[in-house]
Every structure is written in structure tokens, then in C-alpha cells.
Amino acid sequence: MELHDVWFVLIAVLWIGYFFLEGFDFGVGVLTKLLARDRTEKRVLINTIGPVWDGNEVWLLTAGGATFAAFPEWYATLFSGFYLPLLIILLCLIVRGVAFEYRAKRPEERWQTNWEHAIFWTSLLPAFLWGVAFGNIVRGVKIDAQKEYVGNVLDLLNPYSLLGGLVTLALFTFHGTVFTALKTVGDIRIRARRLALALGLVTAVLALGFLVWTQADKGDGKSLAAMIVAVVALAAAVVAIKLGREGWSFALSGVTIVAAVAMLFLTLFPNVMPSSLNEDWSLTVTNASSTPYTLKIMTWCAGVATPIVLLYQSWTYWVFRKRIGTQHIAPDPHAPDPRADGAHATDAAQ
Structure with missing residues (x-):
């Protein structure tokens, strides 16, 4: 195997790791409106990913940097052709990080509510746009003989890529809901299970349609095997959450993401960005x-640095492995104290 083939595989692994890890924290961000009933429950959801969300984004930085270094032509064409959607994703990731840090810095209701809206939308939009972007990469875009993208933004909004966006949004939200059920206790855990079951069924329908379409258009025997693994794992994840086995369900939803993204890269190889104008x-x-x-x-x-990063991130997840619930959230320091009119609690929990 040539080194450029090795780096294609490594970049695929980096994207798989990013979607596996960032996928569930995008899902948790979406759940701040779909699942949480009050501010305390929103704080529970945010705290489940608080120690890990920024580490998850390292996988994106590494994937982008590896693409730039290993395949500069791919990087240049991708970022020039997909400039607007990638810029929106970048802005969302910046605002999302600020929202996590700034949400509890001031007591005003409007301040906190606005940042919570930001967390929701900056989780939903990237989850959707990543599917649109990868749908277009697999489908092929308008690349001319000089290896330059000559299409426009509207060319990216085609039925196949839009379906891909719905799939990643649904799959990441399902993944995040299962993660929530795995990391919480009490009523929010029970409701997360019920929501995960409903989302799993919707995700299965969307994913099956997208993967079958991909296989029919671009697939071969290897991609078919990956598709079967993805479909079976998703079905098993839905069954596991119905049985209350959150750990198994989370692992299986992760396998679904791994297999589905692997299928996309298998349909690409040896291309990294097909031209819809001329295959040559x-x-x-x-x-x-x-x-x-x-x-x-x-x-x-990569051989030296990658094991160190993996060990450190694994250690982080191990340290913050315990479940949390509303009983673990300290009272809002700015809420009225029921023991005295006008008094305020003094706890400074975020």
C-alpha cells in the first residue's frame, strides 16, 4: 500500500472519530430544546458533555490539518468550493464554544436564554451541514480540468446531499439521546430512553434510504458490507435502548456512525473528490x-503523537464517567431564596 493510500485511510479514521465523538455532543446540544423541560435539566445536559466537547473538536482540527498536509489539492478545492457551508460550520463551532463558557456568566434571564438558543442552533446546523458536505463529496461536484470547483452554492443543495444532511442530523441526535440516557439518572434518563426509541425509528428510515441510494449509485462489495453493518447496528441500538441497555445502545449507535462513514469513504476511493463534469x-x-x-x-x-492523544482523551472520559441528574445541580445562585423574600442562594455552580 502506498503512503497516499495510507493517509486516505488515516483521514477517514479521523473523520470517523470526529463524527463518533462530536456527533453525540451535537445531539446533546439539540436536546437542550427537545428534551430539557427547565433550566436545571438544560444544565444537566450541558454538564454531560462539559468536560469533553472541546476535546472532541480536536479530531476535526486534526482531520483538516492532515488533509491540508497530505492532500493539498483536495484541501484547496474542498475549502474553495464549499466555502460558505464550511464557514457557517466554523462560525457555529466558535459561537457554540463561547455559549458553553458564557451562558452562566451573568444572571439575567434573557442573557442565559440567548446563549441556550445559540447552543441549540450551533449544534443543529453543523450536524446537518456535515451531511450535506459529505453527500456532495461522494456524489461528485463540478470540478474542471484545472482541478478547480466551478459550481455555486445552489449546486450543493441537491436531493441526495440534503437527505445526507437529514441523516447526520437524525443520527447525531439519536446518538446524543442515547448518550444522555447513559450519563443521567432520574426522570430525564427515562424520557431520554423514550425519545431515543422514537428518534431511532426515524433515523433508521432516513439512513436506510440514504445508504441504499449511495450503494446503488457508487457502491461495490466492500461498501455493501459496511452498509449492512451500519443498518444492523442501528436496528440493534434501537432494540437495546428499548430494553434499557444504554451502554450497548450507545456502542451500537457508534458502530452505525463508524460503518456509515466508512461506507462513504469506500465509495470514494481512489477518488478524494469526484468531478461530475468529467471523471478524468x-x-x-x-x-x-x-x-x-x-x-x-x-x-x-502521527505514529508518535496519536497514541498519546488517544490515551489522554480516554483518560478524560474515564475520569468523568459517572452519571449525573438534577439532584447534582446546585441551585441557581440568582434564583429567589424561598426562605426569605428578595434573598438569593449563594451557591456559585454554573
């Missing part, structure tokens, strides 16, 4: 890659 104008692992020397240096660096 497509970007491939060969014509879009860096020099062998660059790839060799990157491989040595």
Missing part, C-alpha cells in the same frame, strides 16, 4: 497528494 478531472489519492517525503515525515509524526 476528478481529484484522486494520486494526483491530489503531497510528495512521498512529506507523507513519510507525517507518518512518523
